[in-house]
Amino acid sequence: MAAKSIISRPVYGTLSPQPGKHHLFVADAEGALAITDLAAKAPDGFFADAHIIFIPGNDSKHVAALEALKPAQFYQGPSFASALPRLKQTLANAHMGLHLYLAGTEGLIGQAMQAALEAGIDHTSIQTEHRGSLARRIQCVHCKGITENVTTQPATCSHCGLLLLVRDHYSRRLAAFQGVCINAEDRSEIPPTEEIFR
Amino acid sequence: MGITFRKETFRDDFTFKNSPEHIRRFPFPFHEDSYMYAVNIEPHVLGPKGSVLENLIDVDEHYVAEMQDRALVLAEDPLRCQSLPHMTLAGWDLLELLMEQQAVGYPEHFTLSRDGDKWRWINRPLGIDDSFTFGDVSTLPYGPMEYITRQSQGDFCILDQRDGNLWMDAGMVTTQADWSLDFDIGMNFFEWHAPVPLAHEKGIFTRALKFLTNIQQGKPARRLNWTMTINPRLDTSPENYHKWGPDRATVTPENVGDKVHLRVELQSFWRLPRSNGIVFPIRCYLIKMDELVTQPKWARRLHRVIRDLPDELANYKGLTRYRRTLVEWLSKLDDGSPTSPGFGPD
Numbered sequence: 001m002a003a004k005s006i007i008s009r010p011v012y013g014t015l016s017p018q019p020g021k022h023h024l025f026v027a028d029a030e031g032a033l034a035i036t037d038l039a040a041k042a043p044d045g046f047f048a049d050a051h052i053i054f055i056p057g058n059d060s061k062h063v064a065a066l067e068a069l070k071p072a073q074f075y076q077g078p079s080f081a082s083a084l085p086r087l088k089q090t091l092a093n094a095h096m097g098l099h100l101y102l103a104g105t106e107g108l109i110g111q112a113m114q115a116a117l118e119a120g121i122d123h124t125s126i127q128t129e130h131r132g133s134l135a136r137r138i139q140c141v142h143c144k145g146i147t148e149n150v151t152t153q154p155a156t157c158s159h160c161g162l163l164l165l166v167r168d169h170y171s172r173r174l175a176a177f178q179g180v181c182i183n184a185e186d187r188s189e190i191p192p193t194e195e196i197f198r
Numbered sequence: 199m200g201i202t203f204r205k206e207t208f209r210d211d212f213t214f215k216n217s218p219e220h221i222r223r224f225p226f227p228f229h230e231d232s233y234m235y236a237v238n239i240e241p242h243v244l245g246p247k248g249s250v251l252e253n254l255i256d257v258d259e260h261y262v263a264e265m266q267d268r269a270l271v272l273a274e275d276p277l278r279c280q281s282l283p284h285m286t287l288a289g290w291d292l293l294e295l296l297m298e299q300q301a302v303g304y305p306e307h308f309t310l311s312r313d314g315d316k317w318r319w320i321n322r323p324l325g326i327d328d329s330f331t332f333g334d335v336s337t338l339p340y341g342p343m344e345y346i347t348r349q350s351q352g353d354f355c356i357l358d359q360r361d362g363n364l365w366m367d368a369g370m371v372t373t374q375a376d377w378s379l380d381f382d383i384g385m386n387f388f389e390w391h392a393p394v395p396l397a398h399e400k401g402i403f404t405r406a407l408k409f410l411t412n413i414q415q416g417k418p419a420r421r422l423n424w425t426m427t428i429n430p431r432l433d434t435s436p437e438n439y440h441k442w443g444p445d446r447a448t449v450t451p452e453n454v455g456d457k458v459h460l461r462v463e464l465q466s467f468w469r470l471p472r473s474n475g476i477v478f479p480i481r482c483y484l485i486k487m488d489e490l491v492t493q494p495k496w497a498r499r500l501h502r503v504i505r506d507l508p509d510e511l512a513n514y515k516g517l518t519r520y521r522r523t524l525v526e527w528l529s530k531l532d533d534g535s536p537t538s539p540g541f542g543p544d
Binding site for chain 2: 006008139141142144167168172173174181186187
């Protein structure tokens with residue numbers, strides 16, 4: 001997105017191979033392509049001690065390409081929630097010098113980073129690359145419920161039903177953008193809904 | 199002679215008002231006839247008797263009612279008070295600071311006695327007499343930050359200082375001007391200020407951070423900030439925006455004087471001795487237009503400030519819906535004559 005944003009909004013980069021032996025990748029859907037692009041730049045044997053946690057989504061596209069990298073461990077999960085216990089254990093048992101690479105949707109990157117922060121990893125040491133959908137994970141500031149995969153502005157809170165303005169203000173701790181009632185001052189004002197986070 | 203504490207409310211029937219003495223001591227935030235952001239930070243030193251700076255931690259006639267309102271907010275939403283696990287020591291620092299300042303400033307209302315780490319705190323307005331061991335959380339009914347900030351006017355943010363930045367890692371925030379502690383906790387100085395328009399481009403936050411990270415123990419600093427609130431409502435949180443937002447559509451030319459309030463924050467910044475954190479009290483003062491315009495200079499100046507405010511700022515402060523009605527009402531009290539320099543009434 002080229003649009004001017006605010007400082008709390010995460011900025012993503014391009015994955016690049018870091019020196020060292022231990023590499024943990026977490027990716028979803030088209031995030032796999034960020035890993036295969038990295039592989040093209042990586043030295044021989046880079047994946048010999050790598051662990052890839054991959055959530056392919058609706059099809060198993062990209063699974064074969066990741067397996068072909070021959071990582072020491074490859075895990076394919078049906079959802080981020082199902083991968084989370086494994087991710088937490090891996091982070092808890094991590095060696096000094098583990099490099100963490102996150103690629104895919106903002107929701108995936110944010111939630112994996114949240115787990116890493118809880119494990120004491122500094123967010124600035126984590127490599128991230130955004131690929132695929134711009135769908136957002138938002139926290140309703142009113143009821144505190146999280147709504148996943150929000151693609152519209154405004155969006156309806158899946159918990160309390162308020163119509164929310166999806167802000168660029170982002171919390172790494174919650175792994176979510178903030179949603180604030182867009183018509184709090186006059187509920188009869190219903191702005192048009194646009195699909196802008198695709 | 200002590201303070202006579204008012205019985206009043208900040209919700210439902212909104213009986214809050216200021217006595218004539220409290221109108222005169224109101225911290226009017228405009229020293230000239232226009233307003234733009236600036237790094238308006240100055241040393242927090244004692245000011246004239248009868249002003250809000252007579253003591254460095256101000257206690258006023260609204261104390262008891264404000265503490266009752268805070269208790270109602272917390273019962274409804276405990277997430278307004280949060281402290282990340284590494285912030286307990288800073289909470290003890292804050293407890294010491296607020297007990298000392300309130301006891302020194304208002305000995306008829308508060309007494310602190312200490313024998314090593316055995317402390318006794320008497321808060322007469324709230325009917326509290328507690329003995330506890332300083333540093334031992336099991337001897338207080340709440341964590342140290344929550345305990346003392348349930349007995350101190352204003353919101354409190356405790357900032358951890360590391361990596362050359364300040365981190366919003368603890369706070370008691372029930373009287374805020376539309377920002378969420380629950381969302382912002384854990385953020386650094388630039389991140390939690392991210393939504394503020396115009397100021398980033400002006401380099402305000404870079405300079406402010408440099409100043410704040412250099413604050414020394416015993417040398418607090420302060421600044422004023424302001425916004426406007428419809429009805430004397432302390433809890434204008436984003437959490438409850440869908441409940442108080444409709445108030446903004448109720449302003450008419452007939453009720454401006456009673457409904458529209460100038461809301462001033464006296465923000466101060468203190469280095470904490472044990473934790474090396476910074477505590478940032480945000481003390482909120484409310485005054486309705488009918489009270490404010492009893493000082494003709496303030497009426498003239500506020501008219502000019504609100505009339506000439508950049509739209510982006512007016513929008514950020516939530517004034518847009520009633521701004522025209524307010525400016526029209528104030529214009530009748532502005533004869534165009536010059537205003538004297540400085541904040542005070544003539």
